[in-house]
Amino acid sequence: MFNIYTPLLILIGCVLQDHAYPADELMPLTCRGRVRGLEPSRGDVDDALGMFSLTLIDTLDTLVLLNKTAEFEAAVRRVLKDVRLDNDVVVSVFETNIRVLGGLLGGHSMAVMLKDAGHYMQWYQDELLHMAKDLGLRLLPAFNTSSGLPYPRVNLKHGVRGPESRTGTETDTCTACAGTIILEFAALSRFTGDPVFEVHARRALNFLWEKRQRNSNLVGTTINIHSGEWVRRDSGVGAGIDSYYEYLLKAYILLGDDLFLQRFNIHYASIMKYISQPPLLLDVHIHKPLLPARTWMDSLLAFFPGLQVLKGDIRPAIETHEMLYQVTKKHNFLPEAFTTDFRVHWAQHPLRPEFAESTYFLYKATKDPYYLEVGRTVLDNLNRFARVPCGFAAMKDVRTGSHEDRMDSFFLAEMFKYLFLLFAEEEDLPFNVEDYIFTTEAHLLPLSLSTAPHAASLPHLSASEELDDSNFDWTCPNTRLLFPDPAFPRNLRDPIRSAVDKSCPRPALHREPGMGRPPLRAQDFMANNPDHLELLRRMGVSLIHLKDGRVQLVQHATQAVSAVAAEDGMRFMQEMMELSSQQQKEQLPPRAVQIISHPFFGRVVLTAGPAQFGTDLSKSITGVRGFVTVAEPYSGCAELSNAAFVQGRIALLQRGQCMFAEKARHIMKAGAIGGIVIDDNEGSSSDTAPLFQMAGDGRNTDDVTLPLLFLFYKEGNILLEALKEYREVEVLLSDKARDRGEIHWTEQEGATDWRHVQNMGPYFSSLETRFDSVTISKCEFVKFLSSLMHLKDSPFYGKNSSNKQRQMTVIITLRHEGQSMWKISRTSSAVAKAIKRYDETGPHEDRHRKGRPRVTSAADDKFI
Template sequence: MKCYGILLIVFISFIIHQTTSSYLDCLTTTTESLQECLNSSFSSFSLQEVLESRNDARKMFQFGYDSYMKHAYPHDELNPIHCTGRGHDYTDEDNININDVLGDYMLTLVDSLDTLAILGNNSEFKRAVNLVVENLSFNYGHQVQIFEVTIRMIGGLLSAHLLIIDSNEPFGDLKPDFYDNELLYLAHDLASRLLPAFDGTHTGIPYPRVNLLKGTHQNVCRHCINETCSAGAATLLLEFGTLSALLNDPVYHSTSLRAVNSLYNYRSNSTGLLGNVINIQTGKWTGSMSGIGAGLDSVYEYLLKSSILFGDGQQYKMFQDIYSKIQTFLRKGREKCNSGNGFHPIHVNVDMNDGNIMNNWFDSLSAAWPGVQVLYGDVEEAICSHLMYYAVWKKHSFLPERYNWHLNQPEVTFYPLRPEFVESTYLLYRATKSPFYLHVGREILQDIEKYSKAECGYATIHDVHDKTLEDRMESFFLSETCKYLFLLFDLDNPLHRDGEPYIFTTEGHILPLKYPFREKLANLYDKDQHNYMNTHMPGKCHKMGSKGNLPVQMKYLQQVLADVGVTY
């Protein structure tokens, strides 16, 4: 079996089992029958439940999107409590929490374009494209973060463009009558404004920020410092490579590829691990923590995904190398997920130089790691990694931004509606077909609806303890969180049909593998310059058991729930 059949989320129709009991009913059972009851309830999910959950996910997206269009557009984000829009903070240019992301470029609308297509709202997709084409401009002297503007804006524009020009129309007719590659031109315009961030760095790793009109000089970009997180250096390749292929211009791909290769070459000589913050001029690590969460998560993701999308064997070997080092130095716990004794496996944060544990927490971004493991074909390990995040979600109804696994309590208590745990849940369901993940997805859906819904959208959870809210709905809620929830329950979506393979960017934008990215990029280089085309990627897929079974033995599920403090 070809692993990248799983990797590319290409699956055919499957059986949905009828529900025999709800896991909530198990609360009234005796201790002796609890295990049997839980196993029975988690191992079934009726077609009616699937359809109801799909409808709930659709309504969630629609309420958030409609609220943004009514109360916030053309601003970047929606304030869902006060029903107002949010854009660049002109009163405090040092407010990088806002200004790194918001540049007065209709962020939420652009970020949501392909979600509209995936949900089948073709008329609104065309209307939204028209609004973008007529009104979007980057002629503002804003300082923005390279990473955020690339994955949200360039990724959103390119994904929508590729959907429009697909002559097979897997999602139906998405092409507006007027369309003449305007989204591609906008992506090109924006990317060209980011290129100065790569100038004047001795390593080829870009500055973390750039002024969209004036570049990176300190006089016009006060936060264009010489330090960047690893993810900021290595999470541009899918979008920049796609742009190069569409434009027949190698500069974007080669520039981002140089940054990735440079970062990899600065890995520790003793452990082979990457740190989380690097000096772009000297290549010295100023942050030596190595983990699978913030600052590093999408580095691993893009090494693997670029090897799939572009057929780059070098990127695949780099991913394999780093993956093995992560499993050696960061993974703690029993050796096997579904057998043996010992505490539940977990990935910890270590010092890149010696592999010693640096702290006792993981962050919510690390919940994307099980999804990366699925893409790699290491499904059993993905199942195990996912269970820890599920247990924390089960206890708090959300994933806190940072969780202390030693004390079993949140350290940073907010939850901004992040998609990483939802994404991994979706990918694990596509890989295993275990109804357990449908139950998990429904819990996520119900918790967000119950606690996060505000007057005009869905608000950030300020504190997972008391469920107080913050007045912000980030664009990734519509671009990713709602998208993955809908896809989890939309069994017949074109994304799931054989012969229509796509890959998700780190912002949840879809890129079609049938587009000849490999050929186009290979033609831009000399044959000896890059290792493209016909790259064979050996798989690690493990055959799963019966679709109706839990993904792990019940005793291991009960163990991790008990360890975190979940009681029935």
């Protein structure tokens, strides 16, 4: 194995004796200890420091693992002699729990193990456990909330909310902060026999579970500790949430309570459905999980492949880990955050251990020597770029190699622990690590706690809850049986390595002669074009149709027909990412399609996606109004055969077969005043899918001067069904829905002429059946009748209308929630008088008649 003992022991000696002690952390550039209050404040980062020799406590069990038992015994004596917990300092509940309480419990576990072995620690009488209980009691006041979620900070001496505590006014905490308590608190309860700690930790977990988003089964990033409302509704597996998921699964492993596994499995299924886009893990919104919350990832998600190994889901663990490794090789370290095309988003690297942790677990599961090489790369980079004369310094910028005077305690507690375990042979270990569970800070807690004498008195899963054992979520998979081919991990890694390696521009390879087709450009790609799909296949790119109507492109370079084709595929994928990024920057607000004809009268408003070209409806006061007609061909990808019927109307088109701009040009040529493109993906809806906006064709689209809107399948089907039933449907295209009072029927306000009223067809020929199916107010209907008096070419218009037209009889009976009943009959002049009387006096009351408005025509006379 690689010799990592010497630099590690020098560093530990430096930290514990020469430079840092008794300070909480070492400052490796200035070779002195970091004492809170004496150094410039770093904000929330300093909340981990409590003047309790943090690094010393955090590394106790590391010494035992490295077979430095005498040094461990001396360190324990030093902790008992010098460390005090009653300090008047405000600390992070989360950091103090995982680092200090976890460190004391891990040290206690090691001390008991060594004492039982009969060689070391024979004097030990649970002193570290007593300190751990003292600390646990100092953390408990933070849980004094109505929800059971802890305050994010607590004063070690004065608790919370008191005048001297200087804390207790916070309202929010992160999900991981409240959900990463159960291992340490349950272990403390079972070691001491006092259930109060585990009860509080379970209460907090139960509250988070109850507050999950029930449709997506995801949790947000931050939550109000009093009301339980989500403050940040983005959800992922990185910062702010990470160890909440980790502790659900590990609580099941440590405590044996099936409730934790059941909850983890439900969360995990949602993570793989919404967040996982192998090899990426992208945050989403909990209420609209198909909508990405951001286009970058943070380094804390590097723990997730290791958790997937514990879960038994090896394939995605290999894929995500390989992506992280390639990013690490590109920048020497994993940046604090990086984009989906693997560029630096946040350049810091505080020597986080999560990637080393996942590397260790993958090696344990696969025994693939590739992961030893990964570990060697991590170790070499630490020695080459982070090593300084007084330890290891965090990277201020991975791009420049500049350092920060910082070495967090987790570097010693976790990083070198996992690297040692990765390279260690079985005979190098002083005990069997399989008998322990690692906390999120890599502290060792014995699995025997599940059978501790006091465990039976603690709350467990209710017997009434049935566990679903119909699938393999309740079993441990045999990975060697599932993946017998030893080349299986390599086959998963190779295309990911190629994708990351080519994510930055490179000189193009010389094209092989006889390639047959030029590379497909992203701006020309159509998902339903067979020729384009064949080109993708040759380039090793596969197309996946998502439930929300979008398509996902994935390249497997090994499946390309040649190296040059694989290069073309990478160029295509890069162009597609750039095109997508450009479109996101040009994001436009949603538009509205409002059905204003009978019997809707503006009540039905359909959420529509905008186009990045054509008329900008946000600059139009009135919008664009017209009757709709289905284009022929429906795709709109050729000259319309029904151009005469489309002229002066709004054309309905189906998505697909050509670019959106091409559709717009064809309906413009036919004389349309607007267009509506309806999604061809059955089941898509604006309720569940992110806003879709139609991009141009990569060329100048200034020639498109009409508005074009996009409707998902569900909303488009509403419009098509209305057209099928009523034959003539008028809509308003606008930037937002108009109030019905703003939509008028008079000529002056845009109702055009009598021919448009005639186009309403069945409205006049079958008044009874039409009006029996809707609800409309008397006022709206009277306004409509009144407008007939002013429409040119109307039988009711002016004094020149024929006697026959004037003798038309209509009987109108309106009934609406008991408000009125009145009749209009005989002649149009009678209609006018009735309307005038209605306008002057209002309706007569008749509270004995209830129901929907109804209009009946006279037996012998009908309009039209």
